[in-house]
Amino acid sequence: MIHVESLHKEFDGGTLRVLDGIDFSVADGESMAIIGPSGCGKTTLLYILAGLTAYGTGTVTVNGTPLQGPSRDTAFILQDFGLLPWKTIWQNVCLGMKLHGVSRPEQNTVATELLETLGLMQHRNYYPARLSGGEKQRVAIARALALNPDILLMDEPFSSLDTFTREKLQDTLLEIRHSHRLTMILVTHSIEEAVFLGDKIMVMSRRPARIRAIVNNPGSGTRAFRQEDAFFAACRSIREMVEET
Amino acid sequence: MKPARTTAGYILSAAMALLVWKLAALAVASPILPAPEDAVRAFLAAAGTAAFWKHFGISAYRVIVSILAAWCLAFPAGIIIGYSRRVDRIVSPLVFMIYPIPKIVLLPVILLLFGLGDLSKIILIGIILFFQILVATRDGVKSIDEKYYDSLLSMGATDRDIIREVVWPAALPHSFTALRITTGTAISVLFFVESFATASGLGYMIMDSWARVAYTEMFVGIIGMSILGLVLYETFRYLETRICPWRASGEDKVDDPVDGGTVSSILSRIVIYARMIKFSHTVFALPFALASLVLVWRSAPLDVLTAFWIIMAMVGARSAAMGFNRYADAAIDAKNPRTAERELPSGTISRHDAVIFIAASSLLFVVSSALLSALCFWLSFPVLVMLFFYSYTKRFTWLSHIILGFAISMVPIGVWIAITGTLSPGISVLSLVLLTYIAGFDVLYACQDIEFDRQEKLQSIPAVFGIRSALRVSTLLHVASVLSLASLYWIFALHPVFLAFVAVIAVLFFIEHLLVRPDDLTKVNVAFYHVNSIISVLFFAAILAGELLRRVS
Incomplete structure (x- = not known):
């Protein structure tokens, strides 16, 4: 459960207003896609929710307690995945567990299970440089899930991938969301992705970002949705909204 | 990069350096620059003495201790300065103020403070290295992408975690x-x-031998220092690949680019050229050069350097001839499906590059000949003309096979002239063996192209007389080859074991001709390459054994 109320954020000593009164809440197990023009402050919002950027005024509560820095229950996948080039796939996946003092045998169990689910076991001793974009994204997902979080934050997770890989990964993400009962917030540039993955879609305005609308999107959550008329209808209405901003 | 390639690269550059050194030594012609072989000989002799290793050991000790001390201080300091904004603000201006100052001028101060012993030497080298490593490490830390910090911070990492998991491994390769x-x-x-x-x-x-005008000894010191530097450089490179394995892992996916300046790309380029000139086919003519050396050995002394220039001349001549052949025939090769994939018609090597290659090879041939003798220098020009000319003969005469054989058969004669300065009838017989041998299998080879040659109006014995006659001509040429080979037994009074080898060669020729039938040419390549490479080596083995055993008995 994430609850945000009248959130404001300014940079450079108040000269650059980025977020201007943001209110929303995301229930447990719900997913929300954030869409809006480039540089509007979407990523800043995500960094605030991840506990990486301090917020100005307003309240942000996660699972009932005010947000104070990064938390083990919230996993964050950065735009370029942030995999460490000097660590193998296996070491990257185990990194969070290592930082939190999880025992070696438990690390092995968790990492083996995740890498097998995501089909990365045969690559476990590679360094990230050898992987394709889609494979890197799967490693990033495995790394995020290793600490068994409640909340998954993603910043334009699939923007660098080709359509085929992107849709396959969206399907994977859908399955994982259900099996891990994740609450999810993702920032995206793609209207189709927002409509496919978001139970609701938040459309933001230009900087300083305000919420233009939060649209409920009841059809999402199944693979088949991509082929349904409701999907295309939702895409059209979101596109109209985005074009007005 | 594969170690084998690195080794090959080193051998290649060492050979290149020796060649340049040799030429420079010849040009200077003064004891100040001794010839490389003299210096190397002196170095090898010194390498057997305790005195040399004492000097080498003390130098290695001084420089290695300096490097270790500098790294142990500079690397952690660089990490702290790079990571902590506060420390950076305070320390960096100081570092960057001292950095450009030539530390070597501190020598007198250091000598006064630390005395004349090893300590002051180590400190001076250490200070100079310290700043280099410090600045490289600091800049390395500064260049770490924010996203790595963010991804660790989002997992709840502390400063210590970040230094251990991000800063240290990211800075390590920079320090290396x-x-x-x-x-x-x-x-x-x-x-x-x-x-x-x-x-x-x-x-x-070095300084001591300089003062004593012992120039060769001076070069022993210079070679020693070069080796010390080389060993250190390679050690750091090796450590870098072992300790920072992720740096190399991305390269597996990238194919070696053909252009560019790295050793590996130069080598892959060399492989392409070697394929163009069918370098592997050197095995057919080189044994004859060696056989010629063996035979000439009895009448004239032979030194390593002469043998080296003979081989260089042969490599140059062969490369120039084959390169020119490919160049002249590029348009014809492009039309023939069997040869369309060759390097020039397929564009792997541009015409421009091929011309440069041919010119360089010709130059190598002429220069090597010049270093053998003045006669060889003058003779190298008509030989070069002959080597280029044979490429055109198939356009107007079916004798092209014989002319090719003749061009190649100049090898034994050339070797003989290089060493004795005269021509002998005996060696001409060895050339005849080679001529008939090469011409015979060139006829076989041409059988594959009969259709194409007829269509393109190119002259070859199969194209003019038909396959059946061509095979007969080839057989006759090879019979002549075996007979003239056998006659060498009497001409050079070789040991009877020679005749046993000749018998084996005759059997192999027989098998070769059995493999190729008028109605089945599929075996030509097998017949060609495998059997012929054995035959060529046997030619040499026969003469070597015949000559050695003659001497013994």
């Missing part, structure tokens, strides 16, 4: 690069500090 690059500086400073107030070390050895 700095170490590698500063090897040269370290050795230079080492030389400088060893050039006075000491009686040990390679620097002392």
Whole structure:
């Protein structure tokens, strides 16, 4: 459960207003896609929710307690995945567990299970440089899930991938969301992705970002949705909204 | 990069350096620049003495301790300065103020403070390296992408976690690069500090032999220092690949680019050229050059250097001839499906590059000949003309096979002239063996192209007389080859074992001709390559055995 109320954020000593009164809440197990023009402050919002950027005024509560820095229950996948080039796939996946003092045998169990689910076991001793974009994204997902979080934050997770890989990964993400009962917030540039993955879609305005609308999107959550008329209808209405901003 | 390729690269550059050195030594013609073989010989002799290793050991000790001390201080300091904004603000202005100052001028101060012993030498080298490694490490830390910090912070990492998981591994390769690059500086400073107030070390050895006008000995010291630098450089490179394996892992996916300046790309380029000139086919003519050397040995002394220039001349001549052949025939090769994939018609090598290659090879041939004797120098020009001319003969005469054989058969005669300065009838017979041997299998080879040659109006024995007659001509040529080979037994009074080899060769020729039938040419390539390479080597083995056993008995 994430609850945000009248959130404001300014940079450079108040000269650059980025977020201007943001209110929303995301229930447990719900997913929300954030869409809006480039540089509007979407990523800043995500960094605030991840506990990486301090917020100005307003309240942000996660699972009932005010947000104070990064938390083990919230996993964050950065735009370029942030995999460490000097660590193998296996070491990257185990990194969070290592930082939190999880025992070696438990690390092995968790990492083996995740890498097998995501089909990365045969690559476990590679360094990230050898992987394709889609494979890197799967490693990033495995790394995020290793600490068994409640909340998954993603910043334009699939923007660098080709359509085929992107849709396959969206399907994977859908399955994982259900099996891990994740609450999810993702920032995206793609209207189709927002409509496919978001139970609701938040459309933001230009900087300083305000919420233009939060649209409920009841059809999402199944693979088949991509082929349904409701999907295309939702895409059209979101596109109209985005074009007005 | 594969180690084998690196080794090959080193051998290649060493050969290149020796060649340049040799030419420079010949040009200077003064004891100040001794010939490389003299220097190498002196070096090998010195390498067997305890005195040399004492100098080498003390130099290695000084420079290695300096490097280790500098790294142990500079790397952690670089990490702290790079990571902590506060420390950076305070320390960096100081570092960057001192960095451009030539630390070597501190020498007198250091000598006064730390005395004339090893300590002050180590400190001076160490200070110079310290700043190089410090700045490289700090800049390395500064260049770490924010996203790595963010991704760790989002997992709840502390400062210590970040230094351990991100900063240290990211900075490590930068410090290794700095170490590698500063090897040269370290050795230079080492030389400088060893050039006075000491009686040990390679620097002392160089300066001392200089003062004594012992130039060859001076070069022993110079070679020793070069080797020390090389070993250090390679050690750091090896450590870098072992300790930072992720740096190499991305390269597996990238194919070696053909252009560019790295050793591996130069090598892959060399492989392409070697394929163009069918370098592997050298095995057919080289044994004859060697056989010729064996035979000439009895009438004239043979030294390593002459043998080296003979081989260089042969490599140059062969490369020029084959390169020119490919160049002249590029348009024809492009039309023939069997040869369309060759390097020139397929564009792997441009015409422009091929011309440069041919010119360089010709130059190698002429220069090598010039270094053998004045006669060889003058003869190299008509030979070159002959080598180029044969490429055109198939356009107007079916004797092209014989002319090819003749061009190649100049090898034994050339070797003979290079060493004795005269021509002998005996060696001409060896050339005849080679002529008939090459012409015979060129006829076989041409059988594959009969359709194409007829269509393109190219002359060859199969195209003009038909396959059946061509095979008969080839058989006759090879019979002539075996007979003239056998006659060498009497001409050079070889040991009877020679005739046993000749018998084996005759059997192999027989098998070769059985493999190729008028109605089945599929075996030509097998017949060609495998059997012929055995036959060629046997030619040499026959003469070597016949000559050696004659001497013994």
